[in-house]
Amino acid sequence: MEMKRILCPIDTSPCSDEALVHAIALARQNGALLDLLRVTEVPPAYADGLPVYSREAAEAATDREGLRELPVPTDVRHEKHHRIGDAATEILEFAQRHDVDLIVMGTHGRRGLGRMLFGSVAEKVLRQAPCPVLTYRVSTRSPRNDGASQGDRGNPSNGP
Numbered sequence: 001m002e003m004k005r006i007l008c009p010i011d012t013s014p015c016s017d018e019a020l021v022h023a024i025a026l027a028r029q030n031g032a033l034l035d036l037l038r039v040t041e042v043p044p045a046y047a048d049g050l051p052v053y054s055r056e057a058a059e060a061a062t063d064r065e066g067l068r069e070l071p072v073p074t075d076v077r078h079e080k081h082h083r084i085g086d087a088a089t090e091i092l093e094f095a096q097r098h099d100v101d102l103i104v105m106g107t108h109g110r111r112g113l114g115r116m117l118f119g120s121v122a123e124k125v126l127r128q129a130p131c132p133v134l135t136y137r138v139s140t141r142s143p144r145n146d147g148a149s150q151g152d153r154g155n156p157s158n159g160p
Contacts, residue, residue, distance in 0.1 A: 001101070002030070002101070003026065003027075003030040003032045003101040004032055004033065004101055005032055005033050005098060005099065005100050005101050005102075006023055006027050006030075006032045006033070006034050006035065006100070006101065006102045006103075006104060007035045007037060007091070007095055007098070007100040007103045008023035008034060008035070008036055008037070008103075009037045009038075009039065009087070009103070009105045009121075009125075010037065010038050010070065013106060013108065014106075014138045015107060015108060015136055015137050016105070017106070018106060018136045018137075018138055019104050019106040019134075019135070019136040020036075020104075022104055022134070023104035024073065024076055027076050027077070027078070028073075028075065031077075032077075032101070033077045033078065034072065034076055034077065034078040034079075035078070035079050035094070035098065035100070036070060036072070036078060036079070036080045036081065037081045037082075037083065037090070037091060037094055038080070038082045038083075039083045039084070039085065039086075039090045039091065040082065040083070040084050041084075041085070041087055081094065087121045088124035088125055088128075091103065091105075091125050092124075092125060092129060092130075095130055096130050100130075101131055101132075102131055102132050102134065103125060103132070104134045104135075105121075105122060105125065105133065105134075105135055105136070106122075106135065106136050106137065106138075107120070107122035107123075107135045107136070107137045108120075108122075122135050
């Protein structure tokens, strides 16, 4: 599969950081453009039943989240993008609009009540993406005694 464009949605979580490491490696291997997408989810106001996002609220939310400069090597072509809205919707729209070949993203691996309350951005993206999706989750399991575990290393995941 030839990859010309790779999308890596980012946030400030360890699983996002792990996905970024792998997205950089894949972009470098394939000579692909790496799109880094940060989505700020701001509770919308509503007008005529449609969500309306205030630029001031979005900027305030962005400042609170403490966006950091991402460590992307200079030999990897990349662009940084910022969107305001629902994370899954913005990721899917970006991938469709920009003809993305692969999405590489972190997943928090929520289960049970946490998943029910917060939903899963990764799951929504996996189900609706116009291209393959590779997810990474940072393991929270303790290392096994036989040395087979990778401890805190991120592991490719088959799902959210």
